[in-house]
Amino acid sequence: MRKFSVALATVLAGVVAACGGGDDNGTAQNASSDGGKAKLEGSISVWIMDPGSPKIQDVVNQYGTDFEAAHPGTKVDIQFVPWAQAHDKFVTAIAGGKVPDVAEMGTTWTPEFADQGALLEQPGITKGDYVSSLVDAATLNEKVYGKPWYAGARSLIYRKDYLEKAGVEPPKTWEEMSAAAKAINGTVKGVFPVGFTGLSEHMYLPTIWQAGGEIATQDGDTWKSALNSPEAAKAIDWYTSFYKAGLAPKASIGWEEPDAQTAFINGDVAMLIAGGWGYNSIIATKPELEEKIGTALTPTGPSGKGTAFAGGSHLVQFTESGNHDLGAAFVDFMLEADQLNKFTSEIGFLPGTTAGIEASGYLEDPQRKPFAEQLLNASAVYPPSPKWGGLEGANIFDGQIQKVMKNDISPQDAVAELAQKMDEEFAG
Amino acid sequence: MVIARRLVSRLTLPVLLLLPALVIIAGLVGYPLVRTVYLSFTDTGLGELIYGGSTWVGLENFKEVFADEHLRTSLINTVVFGTACVVGTMVLGFCVALLLNQRLRGNLFFGIAVLLPWAVPALAASAIWKWLFDARYGFVNWALVNVGFDGFQDYAWFADRESAYVAIFVTVVWQSFPFVALSLLAGLQTIPKETLQAAAVDGANAFQRFRLVTLPLLRPIVAVLVIFSTIWDFKIFDQVYVMAAGVPDRSADTAAVAAYREGFALSHYGLGSAVAVVLFLILLAFALIYVRLVGREGEFS
Numbered sequence: 121m122r123k124f125s126v127a128l129a130t131v132l133a134g135v136v137a138a139c140g141g142g143d144d145n146g147t148a149q150n151a152s153s154d155g156g157k158a159k160l161e162g163s164i165s166v167w168i169m170d171p172g173s174p175k176i177q178d179v180v181n182q183y184g185t186d187f188e189a190a191h192p193g194t195k196v197d198i199q200f201v202p203w204a205q206a207h208d209k210f211v212t213a214i215a216g217g218k219v220p221d222v223a224e225m226g227t228t229w230t231p232e233f234a235d236q237g238a239l240l241e242q243p244g245i246t247k248g249d250y251v252s253s254l255v256d257a258a259t260l261n262e263k264v265y266g267k268p269w270y271a272g273a274r275s276l277i278y279r280k281d282y283l284e285k286a287g288v289e290p291p292k293t294w295e296e297m298s299a300a301a302k303a304i305n306g307t308v309k310g311v312f313p314v315g316f317t318g319l320s321e322h323m324y325l326p327t328i329w330q331a332g333g334e335i336a337t338q339d340g341d342t343w344k345s346a347l348n349s350p351e352a353a354k355a356i357d358w359y360t361s362f363y364k365a366g367l368a369p370k371a372s373i374g375w376e377e378p379d380a381q382t383a384f385i386n387g388d389v390a391m392l393i394a395g396g397w398g399y400n401s402i403i404a405t406k407p408e409l410e411e412k413i414g415t416a417l418t419p420t421g422p423s424g425k426g427t428a429f430a431g432g433s434h435l436v437q438f439t440e441s442g443n444h445d446l447g448a449a450f451v452d453f454m455l456e457a458d459q460l461n462k463f464t465s466e467i468g469f470l471p472g473t474t475a476g477i478e479a480s481g482y483l484e485d486p487q488r489k490p491f492a493e494q495l496l497n498a499s500a501v502y503p504p505s506p507k508w509g510g511l512e513g514a515n516i517f518d519g520q521i522q523k524v525m526k527n528d529i530s531p532q533d534a535v536a537e538l539a540q541k542m543d544e545e546f547a548g
Numbered sequence: 549m550v551i552a553r554r555l556v557s558r559l560t561l562p563v564l565l566l567l568p569a570l571v572i573i574a575g576l577v578g579y580p581l582v583r584t585v586y587l588s589f590t591d592t593g594l595g596e597l598i599y600g601g602s603t604w605v606g607l608e609n610f611k612e613v614f615a616d617e618h619l620r621t622s623l624i625n626t627v628v629f630g631t632a633c634v635v636g637t638m639v640l641g642f643c644v645a646l647l648l649n650q651r652l653r654g655n656l657f658f659g660i661a662v663l664l665p666w667a668v669p670a671l672a673a674s675a676i677w678k679w680l681f682d683a684r685y686g687f688v689n690w691a692l693v694n695v696g697f698d699g700f701q702d703y704a705w706f707a708d709r710e711s712a713y714v715a716i717f718v719t720v721v722w723q724s725f726p727f728v729a730l731s732l733l734a735g736l737q738t739i740p741k742e743t744l745q746a747a748a749v750d751g752a753n754a755f756q757r758f759r760l761v762t763l764p765l766l767r768p769i770v771a772v773l774v775i776f777s778t779i780w781d782f783k784i785f786d787q788v789y790v791m792a793a794g795v796p797d798r799s800a801d802t803a804a805v806a807a808y809r810e811g812f813a814l815s816h817y818g819l820g821s822a823v824a825v826v827l828f829l830i831l832l833a834f835a836l837i838y839v840r841l842v843g844r845e846g847e848f849s
Contacts, residue, residue, distance in 0.1 A: 369683065371684070
């Protein structure tokens with residue numbers, strides 16, 4: 121017994137010593153790196169994706185101002201880049217050698233640019249400190265190239281008044297969604313049941329997971345498309361059935377997500393697949409809608425899952441940046457829990473850090489709770505392949521979906537063709 | 549010897565004066581052109597562009613341009629739609645020029661007003677016209693429905709290639725006719741009144757005077773304007789980039805947009821350059837044909 125407690129004490133002491141040692145090392149490291157850069161100085165340029173609202177832009181601009189105030193002699197130049205042009209702009213910047221020092225980057229692009237050697241490795245990332253799926257999305261060959269900033273997943277947003285008028289409950293499954301759409305179409309005049317668009321893969325690709333399929337599978341270093349499957353065909357068939365039946369606006373074939381959101385705000389669409397950020401922006405645009413709209417988890421497909429895409433952003437630094445220290449300091453400043461929540465609460469995303477989520481209070485708000493639950497319990501990320509960003513940038517999916525919507529080809533042919541195109545990209 | 553020295557001294561000044569312009573042209577036009585042609589024979593992607601190391605693939609990219617359905621369509625779109633825009637611009641430009649050439653009150657005002665569309669940045673104009681053609685809130689559908697065409701209620705202009713091209717055609721012509729109209733107006737005003745009066749005395753009616761006197765005298769200007777319009781309308785980018793983005797399967801893309809997307813969105817710089825080179829050759833062919841035509845006219849007169 122005595123022996124045992126001695127052993128225990130020894131082990132405990134060892135653990136404490138180990139932890140202490142770790143701490144010491146950490147402090148020492150910080151001290152030395154602090155010593156190395158003694159005082160932060162110089163200027164950095166920062167690219168942030170345009171959040172589409174002046175209020176949120178102000179929050180970001182305030183980061184720059186506060187940081188400059190805390191570190192005299194530094195200058196932070198923040199630019200807003202529209203999402204739709206961001207990928208092209210990064211490519212051009214890297215090719216031209218005119219990169220920003222720090223940038224927000226869509227999670228699906230990080231592996232692509234890291235693979236080109238454009239991004240700086242981020243040391244000392246502990247998975248427990250961040251939303252782990254976002255760390256996965258930033259990982260290439262076991263190195264992490266971006267720090268998770270914020271994350272979110274799309275859920276169902278609906279007009280309570282329209283659904284009531286049509287006598288239907290908020291749909292929980294695909295069948296219920298189809299039935300609800302038909303009911304609304306007959307009863308609420310001038311309103312389209314859904315705003316399923318032709319140009320937003322984050323709306324239609326997750327239906328493949330919901331149907332029980334996969335988007336791509338990894339085999340060692342290479343990825344292979346998994347789209348040529350009955351599940352994927354079923355998913356695309358369901359997604360496009362609304363448009364074919366006239367349950368979505370004729371123009372929606374050429375819509376992007378913001379167009380669908382605008383239609384929802386205008387009261388032209390009854391049900392919308394959108395994230396917490398979309399919800400915030402809808403309320404901000406038309407406050408009187410807050411009482412009329414409800415939120416729920418994404419309807420579940422034949423697999424019994426309502427998986428949505430876990431999207432979000434990393435904060436990355438570029439290898440070619442001239443001021444790595446200042447960039448790193450600014451990134452860490454933006455990721456402090458209270459700073460982070462200023463931004464995420466405005467934009468309607470969840471913080472990318474664990475401390476940030478705890479501080480957010482998201483789970484206590486009934487309207488916003490589904491978005492948090494969707495992200496934490498029913499979301500997945502696209503294959504973190506360096507080629508994925510290119511696939512997205514080229515919108516290879518949209519064209520095929522649009523052709524199915526127009527009834528030019530069958531869902532089976534569409535997914536078969538897509539699988540072939542994906543494999544070509546994965547191979548090239 | 550003396551003659552040669554005199555020749556050199558006579559050439560020195562012109563060459564010196566031309567040099568700054570030549571350097572700028574060589575840097576801004578020559579280098580990109582040579583580089584694009586070079587890239588079109590390589591397999592350059594993003595990595596090769598940054599770090600070098602691309603491989604020579606010969607004519608592979610050009611084969612791909614004509615084998616790939618989307619790229620081939622984009623070239624056909626360019627020629628067909630571009631030609632339509634040139635014709636539309638010239639016809640409207642001519643009509644407006646003839647109207648402005650009449651001695652009407654307020655013609656100065658109209659002359660200035662006509663210039664305004666030309667002054668709007670193409671990107672802004674495209675965004676505005678896209679709104680005007682919006683399915684539910686657009687002015688065009690509203691006006692058409694009010695005039696009695698009920699079929700245009702919620703009509704989605706950009707859901708089909710053909711209807712999308714109608715909208716883009718209106719935008720392009722709206723923006724490019726002012727230059728043509730004013731150039732033709734300047735031309736019309738150089739025609740001596742005596743010539744027209746003489747034709748009238750000989751018994752030519754208004755249409756005959758236009759066809760037999762005005763048009764032949766304007767031919768050099770028309771030829772130059774057609775060349776300009778062809779170059780502008782064949783490499784049209786902004787309007788198509790903004791307005792045709794949602795057209796199913798990107799079937800309304802023109803070659804310039806396709807080259808950009810192939811290069812910058814897909815990082816296939818070699819293939820994108822090949823599309824650009826093919827577009828360049830098409831433009832060169834059209835330009836040569838016109839120059840020959842204009843030259844022959846000169847010989848006849």
